[in-house]
Amino acid sequence: MLAVIWLSWKVKKSRNINATPPPGPCGLPLVGYLPFLGTHLHRKFTELGEVYGPIYKLWLGNKLCVVVSSPSLAKEVVRDNDTVFANRDTSIAARVITHDANDIGWCPYGAKWRKLRKIFVGKMMSNASLDACYTLRKREIKNTIRDVYSNRIGKAVDIGELSTATSINVVQNMLWGASFELGQKGTNLGVDLRKMLAELMVLLGTPNLSDIFPVLSWLDIQGIERKTKHILAWFEKILYSAIEQRTNAVNDEQQDFLQFLLELKGT
Known part of the structure; x- marks a missing residue:
C-alpha cells in the first residue's frame, strides 16, 4: 500500500513540473523535506543554499517550493519580473486576516489588484x-x-x-x-x-x-x-x-x- 501511494505521488509530482527544476535536497515520500526543516528556517535555508547554490527546490508535502537566496535573484523576482511572480499560494492565516485574500498584499494580480x-x-x-x-x-x-x-x-x-x-x-x-x-x-x-x-x-x-x-x-x-x-x-x-x-x-x-x-x- 505504501509503495502504491509513493509511486502515485512521484507520478503526480513529475506531471506538475513543466521545466527542469533547480537542484535540491531529497525528501521522504508524502512529507517531502518537511521533517528536516527544524524551527529556524532562515538558518536551514542558508545551509541548503551553501550546498545547492543560490536557487534550489524542496518539497513540502506535495507542494514544490523554490528558494532564492542571493540579492541578484531576489531583485529579478521582486522587481524585474514582479508581475510574473506576483501570484502566490495564500496561507490560511493570510486568508483569514484579509477576508479570503481581498487586500492589496494577497489579492491575485489583475484588474482588482490594480484598482486597489x-x-x-x-x-x-x-x-x-x-x-x-x-x-x-x-x-x-x-x-x-x-x-x-x-x-x-x-x-x-x-x-x-x-x-x-x-x-x-x-x-x-x-x-x-x-x-x-x-x-x-x-x-x-x-x-x-x-x-x-x-x-x-x-x-x-x-x-x-x-x-x-x-x-x-x-x-x-x-x-x-x-x-x-x-x-x-x-x-x-x-x-x-x-x-x-x-x-x-x-x-x-x-x-x-x-x-x-x-x-x-x-x-
Whole structure:
C-alpha cells in the first residue's frame, strides 16, 4: 500500500513540473523535506543554499517550493519580473486576516489588484496626501515630547512603545481623522497593537500543516486559524467602531481616507 501511494505521488509530482527544476535536497515520500526543516528556517535555508547554490527546490508535502537566496535573484523576482511572480499560494492565516485574500498584499494580480493599488497610492500614499499630513505628523511628535516631559520625568520610558503610540495617532488621523490620548489609555492601545501585530507576523510566517496538507485543515492542528481569527476580531472591533462613529456623525464633512472609502462603497 505504501509503495502504491509513493509511486502515485512521484507520478503526480513529475506531471506538475513543466521545466527542469533547480537542484535540491531529497525528501521522504508524502512529507517531502518537511521533517528536516527544524524551527529556524532562515538558518536551514542558508545551509541548503551553501550546498545547492543560490536557487534550489524542496518539497513540502506535495507542494514544490523554490528558494532564492542571493540579492541578484531576489531583485529579478521582486522587481524585474514582479508581475510574473506576483501570484502566490495564500496561507490560511493570510486568508483569514484579509477576508479570503481581498487586500492589496494577497489579492491575485489583475484588474482588482490594480484598482486597489490605484486607490491606496492615489488617496493614501501620494505626495500630496503625505505633504498634507506634514503638520499633523509634526503636531503628534510635539504632543509625544510634551507628554514625556510633563508626565514621565523620573520614570522609565519604553521608546518602542511610545513611538508605536505616536505612529498610531498619525495613521488614525490619516485614516479617519481621530487619535487617542498619549496617556494611560493611549499607551495601553499601543502595547496591545504591538502585541497583536507581532503575534500576527509570527502566525503568517509559521509553517502550517494545514497549508501543506489541506486535507487536515479542518483539524487546525497548530491552532493558527483560531489565533488569527482572534486577532482579526480585535482589529475589526476598532475599525467598526470608527466606521460607526463616522456613519452616525451629523454634518461630518471630513475628507479623510475612511470618508473616501464610504463614498466609494455607496457608488
